[in-house]
Amino acid sequence: MSSDSNSIQFIAGLGNPGNEYEKTRHNAGFWFIDQLISHYNLTLKNEAKFLGDVAKLNTPSGNVWLLKPTTFMNRSGQSIARLAQFYKIKPEQILVVHDELDLSPGIVKLKQGGGHGGHNGLRDSIAQLGKNFYRLRLGIGHPGNKEQVVGFVLGKTPQSEKTLIETSINKSIDVIELILQGDMQKAMNQLHAK
Numbered sequence: 001m002s003s004d005s006n007s008i009q010f011i012a013g014l015g016n017p018g019n020e021y022e023k024t025r026h027n028a029g030f031w032f033i034d035q036l037i038s039h040y041n042l043t044l045k046n047e048a049k050f051l052g053d054v055a056k057l058n059t060p061s062g063n064v065w066l067l068k069p070t071t072f073m074n075r076s077g078q079s080i081a082r083l084a085q086f087y088k089i090k091p092e093q094i095l096v097v098h099d100e101l102d103l104s105p106g107i108v109k110l111k112q113g114g115g116h117g118g119h120n121g122l123r124d125s126i127a128q129l130g131k132n133f134y135r136l137r138l139g140i141g142h143p144g145n146k147e148q149v150v151g152f153v154l155g156k157t158p159q160s161e162k163t164l165i166e167t168s169i170n171k172s173i174d175v176i177e178l179i180l181q182g183d184m185q186k187a188m189n190q191l192h193a194k
């Protein structure tokens with residue numbers, strides 16, 4: 001079953017497992033997967049061999065795997081790489097969804113490639129996959145001082161910011177069909193429009 005090489009076959013949301021992290025800004029990628037799961041009425045199942053919780057979405061162009069690694073952020077690339085290798089999915093068919101300090105809450109950007117910008121989940125993903133995967137960057141804002149970043153990303157998200165982040169997640173889900181079909185330019189135009 002070979003689907004279009006441009007289409008996304010695997011979406012991984014970055015976050016930390018466990019209740020104490022559930023409401024932290026660093027878990028925006030998990031929130032996205034949760035929202036997608038509910039949008040398509042799917043169920044996540046823990047898969048030990050992939051070090052994560054996995055769901056399968058059937059689309060006209062083939063299966064799309066959804067993953068929340070249970071490895072903790074700084075080792076999430078290992079979980080992503082295991083699933084990708086098992087299903088022979090290339091990095092350019094993978095979308096990694098993560099919190100982004102350089103964007104304000106409510107802003108979302110889609111791009112392919114690039115560095116990790118100090119994000120440990122991305123750092124490990126790049127170490128495992130190379131740079132060529134797609135990223136959906138959910139803005140969480142910046143505390144203004146890099147010394148405060150760790151406390152900030154692991155801090156509980158105030159409701160006003162969470163509402164903005166949820167808006168950006170919903171905006172992303174509005175273009176998810178375009179993303180899955182590999183129509184990245186159209187998806188970007190819609191997402192990045194003011």
